[in-house]
Amino acid sequence: SPIHHHSKRAELESTYDFVIVGGGTAGLVLANRLSEVSQYSVLILEAGQSPEVVSAYSTPGASQAVLGTTLDWAFVTPPQASLNNRTITYHRGRGVGGSSLINGLTYGRGSSSIYDLWARLGNDGWSWSDVLPLFKKSTSFDSLHVAPYQTSNSSAYSTDGPLKLSYPQYVYTASTAFIESLRAIAVPTVTELNLGNNIGAKQEPLTQDASQKRSTAYNAYYKPVRNRTNLFLAANAPVRQINFQKLNGSVTATGVVATDQWTGETFNVTARKEVILSAGTFQSPQILMLSGIGPQETLDQYGIPAYLINENVGQHMQDHTYFSVIAKSQPEQSAAQVYNRIDLLQAAEAEYTANMSGPMTTPIGPTYGFERIPEGTLETLDVTSKLGNRHSQAHIEYLWENIYYPTVLSDAIDQYPPNLNESFFSVTAALVAPASRGNVTLQTNSIQDGPTINVNYLADETDQKMALYAFRNLRKILAQPKLDAHTIGPDHGEVVPGAEIDDDKTLLAYIKSTLLPVWHPVGTCQMLPQEDGGVVDSRLKVHGVKGLRVVDASIMPVIPDQHMQGPVYMVAEKAADMIKEDYL
Numbered sequence: 001s002p003i004h005h006h007s008k009r010a011e012l013e014s015t016y017d018f019v020i021v022g023g024g025t026a027g028l029v030l031a032n033r034l035s036e037v038s039q040y041s042v043l044i045l046e047a048g049q050s051p052e053v054v055s056a057y058s059t060p061g062a063s064q065a066v067l068g069t070t071l072d073w074a075f076v077t078p079p080q081a082s083l084n085n086r087t088i089t090y091h092r093g094r095g096v097g098g099s100s101l102i103n104g105l106t107y108g109r110g111s112s113s114i115y116d117l118w119a120r121l122g123n124d125g126w127s128w129s130d131v132l133p134l135f136k137k138s139t140s141f142d143s144l145h146v147a148p149y150q151t152s153n154s155s156a157y158s159t160d161g162p163l164k165l166s167y168p169q170y171v172y173t174a175s176t177a178f179i180e181s182l183r184a185i186a187v188p189t190v191t192e193l194n195l196g197n198n199i200g201a202k203q204e205p206l207t208q209d210a211s212q213k214r215s216t217a218y219n220a221y222y223k224p225v226r227n228r229t230n231l232f233l234a235a236n237a238p239v240r241q242i243n244f245q246k247l248n249g250s251v252t253a254t255g256v257v258a259t260d261q262w263t264g265e266t267f268n269v270t271a272r273k274e275v276i277l278s279a280g281t282f283q284s285p286q287i288l289m290l291s292g293i294g295p296q297e298t299l300d301q302y303g304i305p306a307y308l309i310n311e312n313v314g315q316h317m318q319d320h321t322y323f324s325v326i327a328k329s330q331p332e333q334s335a336a337q338v339y340n341r342i343d344l345l346q347a348a349e350a351e352y353t354a355n356m357s358g359p360m361t362t363p364i365g366p367t368y369g370f371e372r373i374p375e376g377t378l379e380t381l382d383v384t385s386k387l388g389n390r391h392s393q394a395h396i397e398y399l400w401e402n403i404y405y406p407t408v409l410s411d412a413i414d415q416y417p418p419n420l421n422e423s424f425f426s427v428t429a430a431l432v433a434p435a436s437r438g439n440v441t442l443q444t445n446s447i448q449d450g451p452t453i454n455v456n457y458l459a460d461e462t463d464q465k466m467a468l469y470a471f472r473n474l475r476k477i478l479a480q481p482k483l484d485a486h487t488i489g490p491d492h493g494e495v496v497p498g499a500e501i502d503d504d505k506t507l508l509a510y511i512k513s514t515l516l517p518v519w520h521p522v523g524t525c526q527m528l529p530q531e532d533g534g535v536v537d538s539r540l541k542v543h544g545v546k547g548l549r550v551v552d553a554s555i556m557p558v559i560p561d562q563h564m565q566g567p568v569y570m571v572a573e574k575a576a577d578m579i580k581e582d583y584l
Ligand SMILES: Cc1cc2nc3c(=O)[nH]c(=O)nc-3n(C[C@H](O)[C@H](O)[C@H](O)COP(=O)(O)OP(=O)(O)OC[C@H]3O[C@@H](n4cnc5c(N)ncnc54)[C@H](O)[C@@H]3O)c2cc1C
Pocket: 021, 022, 023, 024, 025, 026, 027, 045, 046, 047, 048, 091, 092, 093, 094, 095, 096, 097, 098, 099, 100, 102, 103, 104, 105, 106, 107, 108, 237, 238, 239, 240, 278, 279, 280, 281, 283, 287, 447, 518, 519, 520, 521, 551, 552, 553, 554, 563, 564, 565, 566, 568
C-alpha cells in the first residue's frame, strides 16, 4: 500500500514527541516539516483512509464527483433560521490529505491588509511581510500558459515549493470573455494576485501540476517523505479525546485516545512534547469540547468533566457564501452536457486517461475576479459600521462556472429545469468580507457523531445588502456584449432566477434559497487574546494549557478575501517554524 498505515495497535509505539490529530491539509505540512528533524518522532492520527481508495480525487474535472464518497464527511447542518430553515450539506475532506483532496483546486492568498490586521490584533509575526515568505515556500509554479490571462509573476513562488500550481489546458472562451466583462464593474484585469494586492481578475492558478493532476497535501507533502523512519501514520484512527494532567492548577496535554477502526480497539498514545490539533474548523473545536475545554454550558449539557472553561471554543465562525445567475449557453462554452450525458462524460474521461487533456483537466470554476467596493459606495449601501477595518481588501469575488450551478436548487422558487440536452454556465458572486458569524457546538458527547454546524449566513443585514449589490453586478457582467455573445435566448441567456425576479425582496428570497458555502470556514479556535474572543495565542498554543496547539484553518482571526487552502498551507508552514524554534 502506498500508505504506511498501521493495521494493528501493537505496531504503534506508545509514545511520540509530536502527536498530530488529523492528517489533512495542515496536518501533513506539519508532519513533513517536523520529521525533517531526525531526533523528533512524529505520529499522525487520521480518521479517514488513503485517498487512493477514490483515485479520481487527482482528476481536476472530477472534483464534483468525489463529493459524497468516502473522502467526504458530508456533514448536514440543522435548519438555519437565517435561510428560512434550510439545511445545508457541508462537505469536508476525510482521508490522508483532508480537504485538499476534494476542494475546487483554486489557489489564492488574499490582501496584505488582512494579515497586517491579524498582527495588529495582537499577533506578532503574522503581518504580510512575515507570512509572504511562507506562502512562497509552500508553492512552486509549473508554467503552462495556453490561454489569455493565465499569467503569473515568478517572484510570488519558490522554485521547489512542494505544492504545485498550474493552469488547465482546456479553456472556455466564455471564461476569457468573463474576465474582460468584469471591467464594466471596474474590476481590472491583472497578471498576478498572489503578491498582496488581491484586487482584479485573471484565470485562477490551480493546485494541479503541468501534467494536469491535482496537487494535494498528500502527494506534495506526505508521499515524498513517507519512508522517513521517524514519521508514522495511522489511518482509520479517529481521535476521541485529548488526555490532560492537572498539576498545581496547571493543565498539560499528555496524549490522546483514538480508535483503531481496523480492529475496533481503543488505544492511548502519549506525546512527549506536544499534541497538535489539525482536525479542521469543525472538528478541532469538537475534540477540544469532548476533552473538557470549551463553553461551560456545553460541557455541563453533555456531562463532560471540565479542564478549562473557554467560552470562545467553536464560536466566531466566519465563512464565505455564494450564489449565481445561470445562463443558457452555446454548447462549446459549457461542461454541463459533459457531466450530464454519459456518452460525453465517458469520452472526456477516456481523453483524460489517454492524453491528460480535454474537459477533465479543469475544475468547474477556473476563473475569478475580486472587487474592492469604493468607500462612497460602502457608505451608500450603509454597511461601513460592520466592516470595521476591512476597507482595503476585496469585498466581493466573482466567478465563472462552466455548469448549471448550484446544481441543486431549492423548490422555493420556480425554476428552469436543467434540460440534459442544453448547455449552461453560471456567473457567481461570493461575499468575501462577511459580517455574519456562525458557530460549532456538540450534537452528542461522542466523536462518532459530527459536530453541530450553524453557518448563520446572511444573519447580519450587512451581508444581505452586500448580496443584493453583488447580485445586480452579476446581471451587469452577463449583459456585456463579449459574454452575452456566448449565451442563447432572451435576457442575456438568463434562466435562473429569471429576469422577472428583480425587486429586493424576491431577489433576497432567491439568494437565501439557493446560496451555498464556498467551503471556507475559519475562526472557531481563533488566534486572539482570550478576552478578545481567542482560543490560541500567536504561537498557536491553546490558552491556559501546556503541550497543546491548534494548527489549521480554525485559528484564523479574520477571514482572508481569497480561497482558503493557500492560507492554510501558510499557517502550517509558519507553525512548523515556530515549533522548531521552541524545541531546537
Ligand atoms: C468541497 C470543498 C471545496 C473547496 N474548494 C476550495 C478551493 O477551490 N480553493 C481553496 O483554496 N480552498 C477550498 N476549500 C477549502 C480548503 O480545502 C480548506 O480550507 C483546507 O483544506 C482546510 O485545511 P485544514 O487543515 O484546516 O482541514 P482539513 O484539510 O479538512 O483536514 C482535517 C483532517 O482532520 C481529520 N479529522 C477530523 N476529525 C478527526 C479526528 N477526530 N481524528 C483524526 N482525524 C480527524 C479529517 O478527516 C481531515 O483529514 C474547499 C473545501 C471543500 C470541502
